[in-house]
Amino acid sequence: MEEEQKLKLQEELLEAKMFLQAVINGIRDEIIIIDMAYRIKGANEAFVKRLGKPKHEIVGEYCYWVLHNMDKPCDMLNHRCPVQDTLKIGEPCGVLYTHFEGRGVRCDRIIACPALEDLGVVTQLVVMEGEIAKSKKNSGTLFDIQMLTPQGKLAAAVAHELNNPLAVILGFTDLLMEKMDSGSQSHEILKAVERQALSCKRIVECLSIFTRYPETTEHSTDINVNLERMISVIENVLVAKKITIDKNLAEDLPKAKGDTGDLRQVFMNLATNAIAAMNRGGHLTVSTRLNTSGNRLEILFKDTGHGIKGEYRDKIFDPFFTTRKARKGAGLGLSVSYDLVSKYGGDITFETVAEEEDRERKGTAFTVSLPVAPLESELT
Secondary structure, eight states: OHHHHHHHHHHHHHHHHHHHHHHHHHHSSSEEEEETTSSSEEEOOOHHHHHHHGGGGGGSSHHHHHOOOOOOOOTTSOOOOOHHHHHHSSOOEEEEEEEEEEEOOOOOOOEEEEEEEEGEEEEEEEEEEEEEEETTOOOOOOOOOOOOOHHHHHHHHHHHHHHHHHHHHHHHHHHHHTTTTTTTTTHHHHHHHHHHHHHHHHHHHHHHHHHOOOOOOOOOOOOHHHHHHHHHHHHHHHHHTTTTEEEOSSOOOOOSSHHHHHHHHHHHHHHHHHHOOOOOOOOEEEEEOOTTTEEEEEEEEEEOOOOOOOOOGTTTSTTTTSOOOTSOOSOOHHHHHHHHHHTTOOOOEEEEEEETTTTTTTTEEEEEEEEBOOOHHHOO
């Protein structure tokens, strides 16, 4: 009887994996699986098609070689790598990249999600890339983000449908393993089934993360925890750039209204801009506090960089506005950050002194203001 149950579980798992692979191949967004050594372990058809190479020339190669023709992992000093971010903190990380195509600009969103094995150890990453915006330079077109494409809706539906059978497979696998000796062959087979089912479950979770971006919900998040994790990601860059950091995080803060992933992206964008403004070294201050009314949290990012010139100050939140050289950014960071904060009833303001105005006082301070999250008792 137990042998029949094992065979049935293996068949159900195989069917689930084949169905998931078929759906992933049908998604136009590019998806790859990367191991801890940055080797590509799998790719969907969209990724293979974009590269224009046979799949066997992609799988097994290093992602930095296949994607960027480099012989070592990407340099975090020049651009963020969501894979490295995820490997460092063990949680999903995302980034916006811009590509210049003739007279146009394309914006892609890349998310890296950890795939967990036994004991919660990260062994692989699922990386997804999809186009979220396209605009012609100087066209005056507003940044129209169409986050949830038809393919995204399909992925969300598939994620929902696969969760139930995967939960059943994992439940019965656990039940059968309890009845067997830990060193037996049957136990080892079931452990393999469990590992593969958990891998499928994590991929499904990543698909859900990739498709839920536009939702506005009554989420709450710990601001200080998010800032600490963001700082741990950039600390090596700060050292390399000769930038010191001062953290003044107020204790016992209430939670802020907002989604953890959204606000983590906002904080990373502001920190990245501050670092870019201090190309000859400097000092970054990150602080949090509760306002005097007790209803809003304020997060400060203050740098000692070159400041913002007067003629640019009314444009910095405009989509595609940037003062950086071509191919070093298309000015979407602040625009996206402002939109993300605004959807939770928040705001971003800034004060700046340009280097030409006062060399001693130069620098910029961005303040993110977010409403305090309602208590759970107030939501019911």
